[in-house]
Amino acid sequence: MKYMQNSNLKFRSFDEVLRTYLKRQEEEGKEKRDNNWWFASELGTCLRKQFLRRLGVNPVQKEFRIAFLAEQGKVIHDRMEAIAKQAGILVNSEYTLTNEQYRYKGRFDLLVNLGNGTDPYLSLIDIKTQRPEAFFRRAKLPEGQRVAAFQKKQLASYFYFARMIWPTIRDARIYYLDRGGGVREEYLFKFGKEAFKEVLDELETLNKYWQEKKLPPCSNSFVCRNFCKPLKKELLKVESGEISLEEFLKNHGQENKK
Numbered sequence: 001m002k003y004m005q006n007s008n009l010k011f012r013s014f015d016e017v018l019r020t021y022l023k024r025q026e027e028e029g030k031e032k033r034d035n036n037w038w039f040a041s042e043l044g045t046c047l048r049k050q051f052l053r054r055l056g057v058n059p060v061q062k063e064f065r066i067a068f069l070a071e072q073g074k075v076i077h078d079r080m081e082a083i084a085k086q087a088g089i090l091v092n093s094e095y096t097l098t099n100e101q102y103r104y105k106g107r108f109d110l111l112v113n114l115g116n117g118t119d120p121y122l123s124l125i126d127i128k129t130q131r132p133e134a135f136f137r138r139a140k141l142p143e144g145q146r147v148a149a150f151q152k153k154q155l156a157s158y159f160y161f162a163r164m165i166w167p168t169i170r171d172a173r174i175y176y177l178d179r180g181g182g183v184r185e186e187y188l189f190k191f192g193k194e195a196f197k198e199v200l201d202e203l204e205t206l207n208k209y210w211q212e213k214k215l216p217p218c219s220n221s222f223v224c225r226n227f228c229k230p231l232k233k234e235l236l237k238v239e240s241g242e243i244s245l246e247e248f249l250k251n252h253g254q255e256n257k258k
C-alpha cells in the first residue's frame, strides 16, 4: 500500500484508520477479558492449548486479517439478531452462560421461538460465517462430517447450560453463512445424554489438569494452528520436568494471574 508523505495528516490512509481501530479494540478486549474460564468456543480443541490460554499464555500475534474478519462477522451477527427481532421471534441474544462448578463460559448467538403463540418452540442458533473456500470445502464433505466435531461440542455445551435457564429449549442449530456468495446451510441437533457427557468429561479433565498444575499432552490437533509452536522447546522442558510450570510462566507473560 502506498502512503501519502504528508506529516500534517493524522492518518496516511483509510486502511490505517481501520487498523488503528482494530488494534485498539483488541487491546481493550484483552484488558476486559476474564481468561479464567474454559471457553465453549475452544471445547473439542487441544487440551494443552486451552490450558495455556487460560494461564494467559498467548504466543501467537493475531493477524490483522483475522481481526478484520471477526469485525465483519460481528456485523452479520448483529443483522441476524435484528432480523429475528423484527420477525418477533427473538427470545435472547449474545447471552453469556457461566457455570462455576466446571469453570465454563460460553456465549450463544440467538435464542428464538420458532413456534406459534399456542405452541412455543425454542431453538438455540449458532451463526458461523465462513469464507467461500472454507464453506464449500466443508459442504462437500460426506454427510455427518459437515459440522466439525469441535463445533458440535461447542453447540452441545450451549444447549446443556442454556437449558438450565430455559428448560424448554427443543433443539440447537448451526447456521453456516458463506460470506462471499450468500449460500446458507442449517444443521439441527437434538443433543442427548451422550453429547452432554462428552462436554462434561472434557471440562472435568481440564479441571483436573488445572488443579494438579499439570500440562495436558499435545493432541496433535489440526485445529490448533500451531498455537504453541513458538514455545515448543520450553514446553518440552516442562514435559520432561527440566523446568516447572511456574518457571515457564515467569518467562511467558501471563495475561491473567488469577
Ligand code: SF4
Pocket (backbone or CB within 6 Å): 046, 047, 048, 049, 217, 218, 219, 220, 221, 224, 225, 226, 227, 228, 229
Ligand atoms: S502443537 Fe500440540 S500442544 Fe500445541 S496447540 Fe497444537 S495440538 Fe496443542
